[in-house]
Amino acid sequence: MTAILWLRDDLRLADHPALAAVAGEPLIAVYVVEERTGRRPLGGASRWWLHHALAALAEALAARGGRLDIVRGDPRALLPDLARAAQARRVVWSRRYDVPGRACDEAIKAELKAHGHAPESFNAALLYEPWTIKTGAGGPFKVFTPFWKAARLSGAPPAPLPAPARLEAARWPKDAPPRVALDALRLLPTKPDWAGGLRAAWTPGEAGAQARLNAFLDEGLNGYADGRDRPAAPHSSRLSPHLRFGDISPRQLFHAAAQAAEAGEATWRDVEKFQAELGWREFSYHLLFHWPELATQNFNPRFDAFPWTAPDEDALARWRAGRTGFPLIDAGMRELWTTGFLHNRVRMVVASFLIKNMLTDWRVGEDWFWDTLCDADPASNPASWQWVAGSGADAAPYFRVFNPVLQGEKFDPAGEYLRRWVPELAALPDKWLHKPWTAPPTLRQGLDYPAPMLDLGASRERALAAFATISP
DNA sequence: TAGCTCGTTGGACAA
DNA sequence: TTTGTCCAACGAGCT
Numbered sequence: 001m002t003a004i005l006w007l008r009d010d011l012r013l014a015d016h017p018a019l020a021a022v023a024g025e026p027l028i029a030v031y032v033v034e035e036r037t038g039r040r041p042l043g044g045a046s047r048w049w050l051h052h053a054l055a056a057l058a059e060a061l062a063a064r065g066g067r068l069d070i071v072r073g074d075p076r077a078l079l080p081d082l083a084r085a086a087q088a089r090r091v092v093w094s095r096r097y098d099v100p101g102r103a104c105d106e107a108i109k110a111e112l113k114a115h116g117h118a119p120e121s122f123n124a125a126l127l128y129e130p131w132t133i134k135t136g137a138g139g140p141f142k143v144f145t146p147f148w149k150a151a152r153l154s155g156a157p158p159a160p161l162p163a164p165a166r167l168e169a170a171r172w173p174k175d176a177p178p179r180v181a182l183d184a185l186r187l188l189p190t191k192p193d194w195a196g197g198l199r200a201a202w203t204p205g206e207a208g209a210q211a212r213l214n215a216f217l218d219e220g221l222n223g224y225a226d227g228r229d230r231p232a233a234p235h236s237s238r239l240s241p242h243l244r245f246g247d248i249s250p251r252q253l254f255h256a257a258a259q260a261a262e263a264g265e266a267t268w269r270d271v272e273k274f275q276a277e278l279g280w281r282e283f284s285y286h287l288l289f290h291w292p293e294l295a296t297q298n299f300n301p302r303f304d305a306f307p308w309t310a311p312d313e314d315a316l317a318r319w320r321a322g323r324t325g326f327p328l329i330d331a332g333m334r335e336l337w338t339t340g341f342l343h344n345r346v347r348m349v350v351a352s353f354l355i356k357n358m359l360t361d362w363r364v365g366e367d368w369f370w371d372t373l374c375d376a377d378p379a380s381n382p383a384s385w386q387w388v389a390g391s392g393a394d395a396a397p398y399f400r401v402f403n404p405v406l407q408g409e410k411f412d413p414a415g416e417y418l419r420r421w422v423p424e425l426a427a428l429p430d431k432w433l434h435k436p437w438t439a440p441p442t443l444r445q446g447l448d449y450p451a452p453m454l455d456l457g458a459s460r461e462r463a464l465a466a467f468a469t470i471s472p
Numbered sequence: 473t474a475g476c477t478c479g480t481t482g483g484a485c486a487a
Numbered sequence: 488t489t490t491g492t493c494c495a496a497c498g499a500g501c502t
Binding site for chain 2: 143144145146229276280344345348352387394396397399400401402403406407460
Binding site: 135136137141142143146394397398399464468471 | 494495496498499500501502
């Protein structure tokens with residue numbers, strides 16, 4: 001009997017519990033471009049990634065005898081219609097955790113059950129379901145360290161499942177909703193085509209994710225605990241966009257890293273640090289699940305009274321374009337714009353700069369990241385911005401203001417990262433690279449690089465004063 | 473219950 | 488040059 005697999009942010013074949021559950025049956029594997037469900041529309045970089053991940057999945061399904069079908073519309077109508085037309089019994093999918101998504105899925109599940117189908121959801125996105133990790137008092141965690149400790153003590157995440165070797169595609173029913181071609185979704189940018197840097201940097205899809213994981217295990221995991229802080233070092237896993245769309249699962253990453261340690265190919269210190277980064281992703285989903293307003297409202301309501309300055313469009317444009325006059329900020333914002341990715345430490349520094357030095361509401365920056373990051377994640381992105389702002393759970397203290405010059409000198413001392421992304425400064429000696437405005441005039445002459453857009457010391461004091469107004 | 477310890481990622485300044 | 492201390496107070500989570 002025909003089964004329906006509703007694919008969402010789980011665009012892979014391996015470690016896919018929903019797929020594994022129905023792999024022996026004639027299968028309709030369908031992706032729905034959702035309309036009218038109230039979910040946040042994807043940003044530009046994410047749309048680019050989605051296009052290629054879907055193309056890769058279609059190819060992988062076809063190679064095993066399956067097929068990917070795409071439809072567009074409101075899944076609350078489409079899924080029941082499709083199930084009816086296909087006379088399907090089982091309808092399976094992987095769980096999601098945002099509020100509109102959950103509401104949508106619950107409605108569909110009820111509708112399917114009412115018409116005699118057998119809907120079933122699985123965990124494909126997380127190591128631990130958010131409701132299973134509880135404090136001693138039975139509530140949700142608000143601090144990472146005890147959260148992660150409790151999660152780890154609750155047991156090892158399940159081992160990954162193999163990909164099904166063979167699939168059987170069921171025919172698309174005659175009276176089912178019409179299918180659309182991937183190209184007709186217009187997920188790729190055309191005028192202008194700004195995705196050249198993304199194409200050069202990434203291979204979306206399951207095969208690309210596995211290749212990236214292998215490269216990370218070979219070259220990145222060793223020395224990860226310290227190296228991950230240096231933006232020019234090869235220790236970033238760069239797996240976050242793959243995780244975002246489910247090209248690969250966190251269980252696969254967790255166990256692959258553990259196996260590297262067991263085989264003596266990596267130290268447990270590095271492996272546990274990497275696993276803890278997966279833990280931060282889990283913590284973000286835990287927060288989003290228990291505090292649905294995380295993406296739009298201050299987690300700490302005291303910040304509702306914070307005196308953000310009105311957005312200065314000119315200053316914002318300089319931040320977005322990487323023309324602030326602070327090399328590390330500009331390098332980061334250009335890396336983001338060009339590749340759809342930004343090194344973690346530099347994310348914190350550019351976020352701190354926008355929020356604290358420019359005194360801008362964190363939601364403004366969160367929105368830009370949502371549009372430009374391939375890994376823009378509904379949980380991690382807002383949770384991390386709130387963490388930097390100090391408004392979030394387990395947040396940085398208000399007096400922690402990153403100094404882009406000191407951060408640059410500390411984590412990119414040889415200037416490799418800066419010279420790559422701010423080539424107009426490449427000829428400056430290291431001594432002045434992170435603060436070019438202090439270089440001798442003869443060296444500065446002819447540099448096409450802006451003067452600093454603000455005074456670091458004064459803006460820091462202004463931020464501390466602003467934060468003092470909402471301190472108890 | 474009440475007390476205790478602790479909190480991913482920093483900077484400025486003094487010694 | 489390096490190291491230590493302070494910058495708030497609070498509330499989370501445990502015992």
